[in-house]
Amino acid sequence: MIIRLFAAKVIAELATSLRAIAVPGIVQAVSALLDYGDQQKKGHPLLQGADAEHKIASGSSVMNGNDKNDNQNQRVDEDLGTGSLLETQDRSTQCGASNNENSWKLRWWKRISGIWSIPHEEQLTEEDLLPALGMSILDGLASCDKANCVEISRETGLIPKIIDFTGYCNFESDAHQRVLVKSSVKLLHSLTGFDGEIGVTLRHKICRHPFLPRNLAHILGDSTSSQELRKLLAGIIRKLAIDTNARQAIGRSRLIISRLMHAFITPDGTSDTDDDMLLRKVSGQALAMLAMDSSGNNCVAMLRETGYAPVKELTCMIHDDRFRCIAASLLRSLCLHARHELKATDLKELSSGLREVLERILRAEGAELEIVIGLSSQISKAIPEEFARELEHGEIKQAFMKRLVDVLGANMQPSSDCPGIRRMILEQAINLMEYNSRYVNCFNNRRMIDALSMVEETISEAENYNIILGDVGLVEANEALPSLVARAKQLLASIASAYPSHHGAGQEGEATAMPERRLNCFVRSVALMERVGNALGTLAFTWATVALLGGYPTALRISDDFWYATAIFFLEAARD
Known part of the structure; x- marks a missing residue:
């Protein structure tokens, strides 16, 4: 066992430069190290047979050994810290010296022990546990080459063994x-981070484990968990x-969402170190990823989490450069997937942060621009x-309109860091045009139809995903880009048919109509003046006739009825 222990330590040091394909059987050998974790599983009584019991018994006999020397080595391993390498070496040396002190074996052993880099007084610690060393070797192999990850994923039963160790949650009683x-x-953190097809395969195998969410929740909920462990x-x-x-699956564990929200929205203490x-940041990113779609009602769970005002807190974070993208992404998801859960106070908070969002759209670039446009679309x-x-x-x-059209035309070849930027712009434009048709005229005047034609000619499959990791598209969008282009074109055409103008004709028509409007105003003014003149002439003629006929009729009073009669005569003359 001691030999295996130090062999594992040597391989752990070399693992970052080893290729599994060049060392046949190394992954299988390392997988066997994980069996020393004393994780004897209990099978279901209806499924476990006598053959399983025989395997357990035979495995125990192999592990325990059949002679006194094996039992002695086992006691050394169980103590892991009470014995030293020097003591073990001395016992071996004494056995050899009793037979022949001048033997070549003794001289060779002393030479090896003299150049060994391990201090004579070094105590074996819990770090030397074989399963821990095995996982350290796997971590090194994974970081060396993607081909090693393929071998790790192919090894039967290896991933479940690794995940089983996350179930050890009684930290206070057992340092091991x-x-x-x-x-x-740490190993799972490395394995889940790979891109491409191998990353998809590893994540799929890991998330299939039925106890993984429970184990993660227990560790997050343990007050003794270190900050480093929670970050991982x-x-x-x-x-x-x-x-x-x-x-x-993760969303069904409400404790995970609760602990992540606590870490992101209301972090402990007032410390502002880089680790904090x-x-x-990582906790917020995890929440943003969990909120990507509505399939698991994760957004509803976040809004219903007691003790938090997530919309208010996230709106405030938009002003912080460190968390703007995370907060904006979360707010977009909450508006998109849980709009029916938003209260009046939440909508008021959204309104208060709208100015900052619009200003960021005018200044931001790349991935940040995609995220803030997506948020403004949902707002x-x-x-x-x-x-x-x-x-x-x-x-x-x-x-704002000019910015949307310009960015749409400038991203004919979207990059992997913002694959959905054109989709977000079209969603924003469609929302505005559906709300009020005057925005259709604005987009027509900005030659939006030309930009849409270019988008239609350069659509790529990558734009139907929210995330591109390596060469694989992940988190498919709710509506594909071709569908959005068709909807936007239909809205633009609906106004163009009623008021024929496109490709800039709207601006020319507006300029041409200006002199006509001025001429119409002049004609109306002349007509009004003519009516007033005619009315005054008729009024003068009427009173002159009255005077010639001998003055007012006896029924009219000069003081009261003069102006009344004058007004009647004037209006009648103007109406005619």
Whole structure:
């Protein structure tokens, strides 16, 4: 056992430069190290047979050994810290010396012990547990080459063994368990982070384990968990949440969502160290990934979590450069998947942060621009009146429209960091045009139809996904880009048919109509003056006739009825 222990330590040091394909059987050998974790499983009484009991018994006999020397080695391993390498070496040397002190074996052994890099007084610690060393070797192999990850994924039963160690949660009573948990969490963090097809395969195998969400929740909920361990766990959740089934499974553990919200929205203490900020950021990213779709009602669970005002807190975070993208992504998901759960106070908070969102759209680039446009699109759907009012009163409507069309035309080849930017722009434009047809004219004047034609000619499959990891598209969008292009074109055409103008004709027609409107005003003014003149002439003629006929009739009083009669004569003359 001691030989195996130190062999494992040597391989752990070399693992970062080893290729599993060049060392046949290394993954299987390392997998066997994980069997030393004293994790004897109990099978279901209706499924476990006599053959399983025979395997357990035979396995125990092999592990325990059949002679006194094996029993002695086992006692050394069980103590793991009470004996030293020097003492073991001395016992071996004494046995050899009793037969022949001058033998070549003794001289060779002393030479090896002299150049060994392990201090004579070094005590074996819990770090030397074989399963922990095995997981350290696997971590090194995974970081060396993707081909090693393929071998790890192919090894039968290896992934479940690794996950089983995350079930050791009684930290206070057993330091060995603490090391095993940390080793397994660190390894899972590495395995879940790979891109491409191998990353998809590994995450799928990991998230299939039925006890993984429970184990993660227990570790997150343990007050003795270190900050480093919680950061690794949040990173695992963030990466696993790429998979739809994993999002649903993790979301069903409300404790996970609660602990992540606590870490992101209301972090402990007032410390502002880099480690604190990193834990907060990774926790927020995990929440944002869990909120990517509505399949598991994770967004509803976040809004219903007691003790928090998530919309208010997230709206405030939009002003913070460190958390803007995370907060904006979360707010977009909440508006998209849980709009029916938003209260009046939540909508008011959205309105208060709208100005900052619109200003960021005018300045941001890349992935941040995609995220804030996506948020503004959902805000315009949740509170359309307030959105339109902010555009008008903020005097940024023209700049906002121009920005959308310009970015749409500038991203004919979307990059992997913002694959959905054109989709977000079209969603925003469609929401505005559906709310009020005057925005259709605005987009027509900005030659939106030309930009849409270019988008239609350059659509790529990658744009139907929210995330591109390596060469694999993940988290498929609710509506594909071709469908959005068709809807936008239909809205633009609906106004163009009523008022024929496109490709800039709207601006030319408006300029041509200006002199006509002025001429119409002049004609109306002349007509009005003519009527007034005719009325005054008729009035003068009427009173002159009265005077010639001998004055007022006896029925009229000069003081009261003169102006009354004058007004009647004037209006009648003007009407005619």
